[in-house]
Amino acid sequence: MLKLDKIKLSLGQTNFSFNISFKAQKIHAIIGRSGSGKSTLLNLIAGFETPQQGDIKWNGTSILSQQPHQRPITNLFQEHNLFAHLNMFDNIAIGLSPNLKLSTEQTQLVNTAINSVGLNNMQTKKPKDLSGGEAQRVALARALARAQDQQNPRPLLLLDEPFSALDPETRLEMRDLITKIQQNFKLTVLIISHNPTEMLDFADEITLIADGKITIQHELSQAKLPKTLAEFIHI
Amino acid sequence: MPAHHLNPSSNRVKIWQLAWPGYLALGFISLLAIAVLSALFGQSEHGLIGFFTLFIDIISDDYIRHITYFSFLQASLSTLAAIIIAIPVARFLYRRQFWGKQYLLKIFILAFIMPTMVSVFGIIAVHGRQGIFNDFFSLFGFERSTYLYGLTGILLAHIFINMPFSARIFLNELENIPPEYWRLSKQLGLSEWQIFTRIEWPIMRLSLPSLASLLFILHFTSFATVLTLGGGPSATTLEVAIYQSLKFDFDLPKGASLALLQLSFCLIFTLFLHRFSNQINLLNSIGKGGMRPKVNSPLSYLADALVILILFIALLLPLSSTFIKALTQTDFSILMSATLWLSIKNSFILAVCAASLASIFTLSLLLSKRALKAHNIQNIGYHMFSSIGNVILIVPSLVFGMGLFLLLRNHVSIFDYGLHIILVINALMALPYILKTLEPAIDSMAERHQKLSLSLGIKGLARARIIDWPTLRQPLGRATALAATISFGDFGAIALFGNDHTITLPMLLYQSIGAYRSADGAIIACILVIFAFGLYAGIERLIGGKYVKT
Incomplete structure (x- = not known):
């Protein structure tokens, strides 16, 4: 609660x-x-x-x-949820590791999160190539990955x-x-x-x-x- | 939302820990400015108390009165001429679509950022006694005349440098006219004159106060142009008089007084400019006419033909004649000159070091400002971090140089440390431009990334490497490249501190012009332009990387 x-x-x-x-x-x-x-x-x-x-x-x-x-906690703002210069995978991964150095488990978590929001095969896309809905899905995937992080669940x-x-x-x-x-x-x-x-x-x-x-x-x-x-x- | 609430432990964090790089940069610049000012007051004929009697001298001293009058006269006429010509040029560019328009607009920027000595050389190549105009008229039996030197030459050079800049500013405004205005004008059947008076001029007029103020300051403090094309005591400005008092008369008290007088005028003009501080963005214009009705009347074609003629004479001819003159030379022995290669080396060292120093100062100031803002600390330091650039803008490089000369002459061998002193002056002079370029980028970055970075715990080196650097490298590359190019072509501080060993390309070009070695001058001017723009492109690519839209 x-x-x-x-x-x-x-x-x-x-x-x-x-x-x-x-x-x-x-x-x-x-x-x-x-x-x-x-x-x-x-x-x-x-x-x-x-x-x-x-x-x-x-x-x-x-x-x-x-x-x-x-x-x-993980936040989803109205806008500016993604770093424009990072690709989709990194935008999710940065939620688990701020220096983008992921363990095998964390990489797995990111991939699972991507699958869960239905954005497979888009890992290398940058935010400018995503629609508004897709960008929000990426942010949601980050929240999901963070929620399941074993070391620090949010x-x-x-x-x-x-x-x-x-x-x-x-x-x-x-x-x-x-x-x-x-x-x-x-x-x-x-x-x-x-x-x-x-x-x-x-x-x-x-x-x-x-x-x-x-x-x-x-x-x-x-x-x-x-x-x-x-x-x-x-x- | 007040930013200090972003971080619960913010109140415990000391301001110094947050912003020490900014405070160090601010302290260095402020101390230097105060020391320079003190040196000028200390050496001045008037001193601090008698400072205000300077203005009485304008009335009582014939010499000061004349140079002050001429400074105002040439600045006013140059501003007026640049703006009056820029208006039809901007309208022509707005209403006509033609092949090469984009290239012409690029040339407009080129003329503005081109090293001043090259622009001056181009004007001499067209209007000098051995110039293209005299060559042309001599074919018809006319005597070669020397109409260039004096007010005419100064005006021609200032028009060449600043008319294209003004035209682009006006073009920006015209491109912002809403399409509905043009639909309405078609519906109302407005004539070309009515379109100008009812739609275009009211829009162009918006940028007039800020543009005119900026041009006036640039013309008032113009040094290389007036020194080279002024042609004698009757066409001397305050800026040139400061140089002469130090370089030729070695009358330091007079030089200091003139520098203070110049500083006072610049302060007043800058405050005036600040009053009209709407943003001027040179790079906005896209060269598209929008929905403006096409004009096909004979009068409009005649007017546009006149504009093309003006553009050809005032801009394209001086620009191309330098290159043509260099390419048609038969004697390239200057390329073997050790002095040329020394000046190239010095110019590069100065440009790269001054730009690096200016970038370090700017990043220290702006990132510290961001750090304070994130903790909602808006003290004097916070406000000074960005406004120090405007303070520097008040002080022309020659005034700064004069002050530094007075400050250091009893302590170090000035001419042994000439390059170091020029480096500091050039770095400070570039500071306002870099600040203006980087500040919006850093503000926007803070707005977009601050909350997200905080919520994801991205900080320290990880933030610098993963978030800040990729976001900032492009504007930083542009700003540093601009600073290096300005420094590479500068003929301000080098005029005071240069000698046979401390020589740069602009100084070598000045010496060639002074010695009537126009063949050498053409080659030096070409080298100067090619290296200046090569330097710009190289630094922009090196720091900014390949273009990635973010």
């Missing part, structure tokens, strides 16, 4: 306050208006922001003092609007791929989306943020959406 315990952070004029738990091995959608604090929440978890108060725990252990790369996947630049068909493909990978590899996924409706049949749980605070956290297996959430999603 991922727990944000009485986290407080002030950025400029905005005060953020998060006290929430996310169940492991589930897909959690984070929704809210622009500037509500969705990205800040993910940045806090990833270690890109440091809270002034509170603690962040993963399975009961505090990860607050860890550097971003030491945390059990089972938490943070997705910051990863579909926003994709066409509707590719979005669907990516959604299906994430669901498949999450189930097969038991990942915990937190995903920010500007399309709440899309999240209803994708996520296990939905969290609404407003004005830097958690407004509501709702398990989607429950029959009825709370009124606040329904109003926000316009259902």
